[in-house]
Amino acid sequence: MSIHPTAIVSTKAILGENVTVGPFTIIHDNVEIADNVVIESHCELGVTNQRTDDRPLVVGCNSHIRSHSVLYACSTFDSNFVTGHRVTIRENTIAGKNFQVGTLGDIQGDCIIGDYVRFHSNVHIGQQSTIGNFVWVFPYVVLTNDPHPPSNIMQGVTVEDFAVIATMSVVLPGVKIAGGGLIAAHSSVNRDTKENTIYAGSPAKAVGETSKIRLKDGSRQPAYPWPKHFKRGYPEEAIRILESIASDYE
Amino acid sequence: MSIHPTAIVSTKAILGENVTVGPFTIIHDNVEIADNVVIESHCELGVTNQRTDDRPLVVGCNSHIRSHSVLYACSTFDSNFVTGHRVTIRENTIAGKNFQVGTLGDIQGDCIIGDYVRFHSNVHIGQQSTIGNFVWVFPYVVLTNDPHPPSNIMQGVTVEDFAVIATMSVVLPGVKIAGGGLIAAHSSVNRDTKENTIYAGSPAKAVGETSKIRLKDGSRQPAYPWPKHFKRGYPEEAIRILESIASDYE
Amino acid sequence: MSIHPTAIVSTKAILGENVTVGPFTIIHDNVEIADNVVIESHCELGVTNQRTDDRPLVVGCNSHIRSHSVLYACSTFDSNFVTGHRVTIRENTIAGKNFQVGTLGDIQGDCIIGDYVRFHSNVHIGQQSTIGNFVWVFPYVVLTNDPHPPSNIMQGVTVEDFAVIATMSVVLPGVKIAGGGLIAAHSSVNRDTKENTIYAGSPAKAVGETSKIRLKDGSRQPAYPWPKHFKRGYPEEAIRILESIASDYE
Numbered sequence: 001m002s003i004h005p006t007a008i009v010s011t012k013a014i015l016g017e018n019v020t021v022g023p024f025t026i027i028h029d030n031v032e033i034a035d036n037v038v039i040e041s042h043c044e045l046g047v048t049n050q051r052t053d054d055r056p057l058v059v060g061c062n063s064h065i066r067s068h069s070v071l072y073a074c075s076t077f078d079s080n081f082v083t084g085h086r087v088t089i090r091e092n093t094i095a096g097k098n099f100q101v102g103t104l105g106d107i108q109g110d111c112i113i114g115d116y117v118r119f120h121s122n123v124h125i126g127q128q129s130t131i132g133n134f135v136w137v138f139p140y141v142v143l144t145n146d147p148h149p150p151s152n153i154m155q156g157v158t159v160e161d162f163a164v165i166a167t168m169s170v171v172l173p174g175v176k177i178a179g180g181g182l183i184a185a186h187s188s189v190n191r192d193t194k195e196n197t198i199y200a201g202s203p204a205k206a207v208g209e210t211s212k213i214r215l216k217d218g219s220r221q222p223a224y225p226w227p228k229h230f231k232r233g234y235p236e237e238a239i240r241i242l243e244s245i246a247s248d249y250e
Numbered sequence: 251m252s253i254h255p256t257a258i259v260s261t262k263a264i265l266g267e268n269v270t271v272g273p274f275t276i277i278h279d280n281v282e283i284a285d286n287v288v289i290e291s292h293c294e295l296g297v298t299n300q301r302t303d304d305r306p307l308v309v310g311c312n313s314h315i316r317s318h319s320v321l322y323a324c325s326t327f328d329s330n331f332v333t334g335h336r337v338t339i340r341e342n343t344i345a346g347k348n349f350q351v352g353t354l355g356d357i358q359g360d361c362i363i364g365d366y367v368r369f370h371s372n373v374h375i376g377q378q379s380t381i382g383n384f385v386w387v388f389p390y391v392v393l394t395n396d397p398h399p400p401s402n403i404m405q406g407v408t409v410e411d412f413a414v415i416a417t418m419s420v421v422l423p424g425v426k427i428a429g430g431g432l433i434a435a436h437s438s439v440n441r442d443t444k445e446n447t448i449y450a451g452s453p454a455k456a457v458g459e460t461s462k463i464r465l466k467d468g469s470r471q472p473a474y475p476w477p478k479h480f481k482r483g484y485p486e487e488a489i490r491i492l493e494s495i496a497s498d499y500e
Numbered sequence: 501m502s503i504h505p506t507a508i509v510s511t512k513a514i515l516g517e518n519v520t521v522g523p524f525t526i527i528h529d530n531v532e533i534a535d536n537v538v539i540e541s542h543c544e545l546g547v548t549n550q551r552t553d554d555r556p557l558v559v560g561c562n563s564h565i566r567s568h569s570v571l572y573a574c575s576t577f578d579s580n581f582v583t584g585h586r587v588t589i590r591e592n593t594i595a596g597k598n599f600q601v602g603t604l605g606d607i608q609g610d611c612i613i614g615d616y617v618r619f620h621s622n623v624h625i626g627q628q629s630t631i632g633n634f635v636w637v638f639p640y641v642v643l644t645n646d647p648h649p650p651s652n653i654m655q656g657v658t659v660e661d662f663a664v665i666a667t668m669s670v671v672l673p674g675v676k677i678a679g680g681g682l683i684a685a686h687s688s689v690n691r692d693t694k695e696n697t698i699y700a701g702s703p704a705k706a707v708g709e710t711s712k713i714r715l716k717d718g719s720r721q722p723a724y725p726w727p728k729h730f731k732r733g734y735p736e737e738a739i740r741i742l743e744s745i746a747s748d749y750e
Contacts, residue, residue: 006256006506008273023508024274024524024542026291041526042274042292042542042568044317067544067570068292068586070317070335085570085588086318088335088353103588103606106353106371106389118650121606121624124371124389136650139606139624139642142389142417144435147466148473149414150368150386150480155466164649167642168670170418170436185644186670186688186702188436202436202452202702216647216655223648230650256506258523274524276541292524292542294567318542320567320585336568338585338603356603356621356639374621374639392639392667394685397716398723399664400618400636400730405716420668420686438686452686452702 004041013046016061030054030073034061042068051109052091060097072109080235084121096133098235114161116238128156132179134227134242135159140168147173160195162225162245169204180225182210196224254291263296266311280304280323284311292318301359302341310347322359330485334371346383348485364411366488378406382429384477384492385409390418397423410445412475412495419454430475432460446474504541513546516561530554530573534561542568551609552591560597572609580735584621596633598735614661616738628656632679634727634742635659640668647673660695662725662745669704680725682710696724 003009004023013027016035021027025039028046037059039045045065046057052073059065060079069083074091080098087101090109099113102121111125114133119125123137126145131137143157155174159165163177166185171177176192183189184200184207193199196210210224221229227242234242253259253271263277266285271277275289278296287309289295295315296307302323309315310329319333324341330348337351340359349363352371361375364383369375373387376395381387393407405424409415413427416435421427426442433439434450434457443449446460460474471479477492484492503509503521513527516535521527525539528546537559539545545565546557552573559565560579569583574591580598587601590609599613602621611625614633619625623637626645631637643657655674659665663677666685671677676692683689684700684707693699696710710724721729727742734742 006508008256023526024292026273041544042318042524044291047317067547068318068336068542068568086336086568086586104354104604108371121608122372122622138644138649140390140418140640142435144388144417148463148476149388149416150476150482151465151473152480152482153466166649167644168418168640168668172435185672213648215651216653223651226648226650230652232650232652258506274542276523292568294541297567318568318586336586354604358621372622390640390668394638394667398713398726399638399666400726400732401715401723402730402732403716418668422685 010046014056022067028073030056032056032058034059034063034079036061037063037065039065040067040069044070047072049091066103075109078115098238100233102139111156116234116241126156128154130156130158132159132161132163134162134238136164136226138165138167138169138185141165142170144170145173162227164226180210182213182224260296264306272317278323280306282306282308284309284313284329286311287313287315289315290317290319294320297322299341316353325359328365348488350483352389361406366484366491376406378404380406380408382409382411382413384412384488386414386476388415388417388419388435391415392420394420395423412477414476430460432463432474510546514556522567528573530556532556532558534559534563534579536561537563537565539565540567540569544570547572549591566603575609578615598738600733602639611656616734616741626656628654630656630658632659632661632663634662634738636664636726638665638667638669638685641665642670644670645673662727664726680710682713682724 003021006023007021007025009027010029012029013031015033018036020038022041025043031046055074058076063081066085068086070088072091075093077095078097082100084103087105089107092110095113096115101119104122107125108127110127111129113131117135119137121139124142129143145154157171158176160179162180165183169187172190178195180196182198187204188202189204211222213223215223228246254273256273257271257275259277260279262279263281265283268286270288272291275293281296305324308326313331316335318336320338322341325343327345328347332350334353337355339357342360345363346365351369354372357375358377360377361379363381367385369387371389374392379393395404407421408426410429412430415433419437422440428443428445430446432448437454438452439454461472463473465473478496504523506523507521507525509527510529512529513531515533518536520538522541525543531546555574558576563581566585568586570588572591575593577595578597582600584603587605589607592610595613596615601619604622607625608627610627611629613631617635619637621639624642629643645654657671658676660679662680665683669687672690678693678695680696682698687704688702689704711722713723715723728746
């Protein structure tokens with residue numbers, strides 16, 4: 001255990017073995033950190049508000065939380081959770097294994113996130129979003145939830161397994177992004193999409209199957225399903241899943 | 251008064267009764283905080299630059315400033331001001347009662363903001379913006395000001411009372427968003443809009459009256475004007491105004 | 501030298517004369533700060549990761565790094581570097597003289613940035629971006645790099661001298677924005693552009709020469725090339741360059 005002397009760690013917080021806490025970081029009462037977790041400087045973990053109850057913030061083993069991040073109570077992150085800098089994740093977020101969320105990510109809470117999900121920098125995930133496994137969300141994407149803002153109606157977005165939402169796209173309330181689909185950059189998706197299909201534009205329209213896109217590495221192999229050629233940064237057990245998915249498409 | 255021992259609070263700053271200052275927060279000389287204000291950790295209040303003068307940062311009573319926020323001198327916030335995390339508000343911002351600005355908000359200064367205004371996460375408000383009362387601005391909206399960037403000409407945006415600007419819309423320099431109007435998500439507004447009218451697209455076009463939109467709660471009641479059905483989170487005196495507005499439309 | 505007593509500065513870091521380090525700021529081992537540099541509060545300089553090596557973070561003289569910023573090792577900034585608040589700049593970023601990057605800027609590393617470049621708030625600069633001299637990038641612009649995300653192919657964006665990319669535009673992978681060009685707000689650029697030409701829309705199309713745009717100051721003079729009328733905030737030697745550029749167009 002290595003807690004920097006300037007860190008403020010509640011005696012009620014539960015810290016596993018080999019946890020590192022950086023300078024100027026605050027860990028409140030209702031926090032449970034598993035083994036081998038690094039929490040960098042200037043973070044605040046276990047924030048409470050009028051929507052939080054007694055459930056703790058749980059951070060799984062081998063996680064890495066980068067500087068200036070803020071995580072609320074009543075959220076759970078499975079093992080190998082990784083954040084960029086200045087990430088904000090609110091209450092009632094439940095994330096699976098090896099969730100990665102980039103710098104400036106803003107997860108509004110009340111979300112379910114599957115295993116091996118990747119959010120790049122500066123995504124905004126509205127409340128009631130449901131994210132499958134192996135999903136990719138790129139910078140400045142917004143998942144909305146209010147069909148006629150401001151209102152008390154909340155219709156979260158659903159993103160199915162292996163779907164990819166490219167930079168600066170908006171997904172409108174209640175929309176389902178189907179498995180293996182690709183939302184092109186700068187799109188606005190206002191209705192449910194079909195599996196393994198590319199959507200582009202505002203409002204987004206289907207423009208073909210993802211398998212039509214060829215890798216720009218000279219191989220002319222299909223770029224999708226992406227598990228056929230991309231496994232960088234995943235842990236071993238995820239790579240096995242990616243390989244079996246890829247072989248399904250042979 | 252509860253000032254954390256790690257906070258750095260200037261002896262020249264004026265703090266009211268029952269003010270809380272969190273760990274690692276800095277309050278500079280020219281700051282006046284009214285009663286019952288909570289300032290969370292890692293904030294910096296009263297920042298100066300070459301555009302600030304002797305006028306203080308004034309924060310009204312019952313305000314709540316969340317962690318990692320940065321507020322400049324020469325700005326004034328009336329009572330019940332609330333911020334999310336990592337908000338940045340520069341000099342010469344004058345905001346009315348119960349202004350709420352979400353996480354990552356970036357207000358560039360030289361702005362006037364009315365009463366009961368709501369900015370969701372990650373809005374960018376250019377200098378010379380003028381915002382009315384009860385306005386709603388959703389994530390990743392940008393209010394611009396330079397008609398031919400970069401230049402020395404600045405034409406701020408005006409947003410009138412009860413207008414709503416949805417996610418990831420850009421309002422171009424000098425444009426006026428008329429009262430009660432709705433700018434749909436992912437729009438780009440390049441000319442003045444009409445009252446109680448929906449605009450969508452890039453460039454945005456009028457697509458009907460806001461009263462045509464029906465609530466998706468099964469009631470089939472009009473979703474706009476929104477004060478008819480939405481009053482969550484407003485203080486009592488604001489709710490009275492919202493109720494009188496709503497009854498005008500009966 | 502003025503290092504706040506709460507700052508944590510490695511004894512291996514090299515600090516020039518008249519360097520100011522604010523409260524709660526961390527400076528790691530592999531950092532070289534030249535003379536007359538101000539580093540504000542809550543920053544972290546010299547961050548390392550699995551992609552950094554022994555090369556230090558180098559910050560040139562007369563620079564100003566605002567609060568809550570995070571700069572990685574293996575990057576070099578020439579003199580008069582200025583950041584806004586909460587800027588993140590990763591490894592292998594090489595920037596020329598008087599680079600200014602606004603609040604919330606997110607530079608992903610592996611970038612080359614010329615002299616006198618201006619990034620406004622909240623830009624996202626993907627890896628492998630190459631930015632010329634006197635370039636302007638406005639808020640919520642994203643420079644992408646992956647032609648079929650996620651993949652291992654990276655095709656960075658090139659932005660040539662004096663080009664301007666307006667608010668909330670996306671530049672797709674491998675695209676070159678030609679010198680003196682103007683990308684209008686809310687555009688999506690999917691192919692190389694021509695010099696001194698305006699592009700707008702999604703996908704962006706050429707809509708005329710930049711010289712057609714007239715200054716809205718009553719003069720009716722051309723607004724582009726912008727060095728003819730705009731020199732605010734540049735140091736003397738840059739103003740001389742801007743003046744010579746402007747006279748070429750007489």
